[in-house]
Amino acid sequence: APFGGALPDGVSLADPELPDLPALVSADLLASTGREVGESLVVGLGNGDYRLRIAGSVDALPTTAGSGILVDYQSFAETRYLATTSLEQPSEWWIASADPAATANALAGSQDQVVAVHDRLTIGEQLRNDPLSGGLQGALLLGFGAAVAFAAIGFAVNAAVSARERLTEFALLRALGVSSRQVFGLLGVEQAFLAVLGLAGGLVLGLVVADLMVPLVVSSSQATAVRPDVILVTNWPPLLIMLGGVMVVLAAIVAVLAGGLRRRGLGATLRIGEDR
Numbered sequence: 001a002p003f004g005g006a007l008p009d010g011v012s013l014a015d016p017e018l019p020d021l022p023a024l025v026s027a028d029l030l031a032s033t034g035r036e037v038g039e040s041l042v043v044g045l046g047n048g049d050y051r052l053r054i055a056g057s058v059d060a061l062p063t064t065a066g067s068g069i070l071v072d073y074q075s076f077a078e079t080r081y082l083a084t085t086s087l088e089q090p091s092e093w094w095i096a097s098a099d100p101a102a103t104a105n106a107l108a109g110s111q112d113q114v115v116a117v118h119d120r121l122t123i124g125e126q127l128r129n130d131p132l133s134g135g136l137q138g139a140l141l142l143g144f145g146a147a148v149a150f151a152a153i154g155f156a157v158n159a160a161v162s163a164r165e166r167l168t169e170f171a172l173l174r175a176l177g178v179s180s181r182q183v184f185g186l187l188g189v190e191q192a193f194l195a196v197l198g199l200a201g202g203l204v205l206g207l208v209v210a211d212l213m214v215p216l217v218v219s220s221s222q223a224t225a226v227r228p229d230v231i232l233v234t235n236w237p238p239l240l241i242m243l244g245g246v247m248v249v250l251a252a253i254v255a256v257l258a259g260g261l262r263r264r265g266l267g268a269t270l271r272i273g274e275d276r
Helices: 027-033 073-084 100-108 120-128 131-165 167-175 180-217 236-264 266-275
Strands: 021-026 040-045 048-058 069-071
Touching: 021 027, 021 073, 027 048, 048 069, 069 073, 100 120, 131 167, 131 180, 131 236, 167 180, 180 236
Parallel strands: 021 048
Antiparallel strands: 021 069, 040 048
């Protein structure tokens, strides 16, 4: 919790006779001060100084956009009391509750004691519905739809050209006694191999690019970097459903192509081969 009270003139909490305050500090603060974990650090708060013992380092601290220090309230209160015989109450409390909505409503009703109540889940919902993030998601969705459409067209053209070039081969297989189901099964297996290989490669490439790029492009509604840093979470069920849907579209393309070849008939196929 933040503290902002000033100390009496001439009082210093960095007195060597007072115990060091154990603290967690952000990594950028360590880098800027040149200190390491286990060393002491004197910081100013109000008109007083505090001597901290760096107990550990973290990448970032919640609610801070830059350097931050986290100390235990009990240790802070004891150190301050030893120097000033006074205590300062924290101006902010963080509460864990099994029913956040009910807790927030109960606290909001105590206007004489509570100035403002912020629910983490509500804030998260507001951030998810932020127009800036919504526009980015919409653009990515449109890009995904366009990519799927172009991929389906390219796959259909490639499959049609490949089958057209092998019409004579298919006719010879049919003349040798291979059933049409087996011939078109061969065509389906070949195209399925290409489809599965493409989807697997695209999935891996997408995960790598997302891991590298998403934390860099996500920003707050004020167009500032989000702190703590963004953690990319892959939601596998809808992702697998999407891959299955693309696979169904590609399978339908192969089925339509196979139906068109079947309607040509063996004689027509052989004549096409002779013309060539």
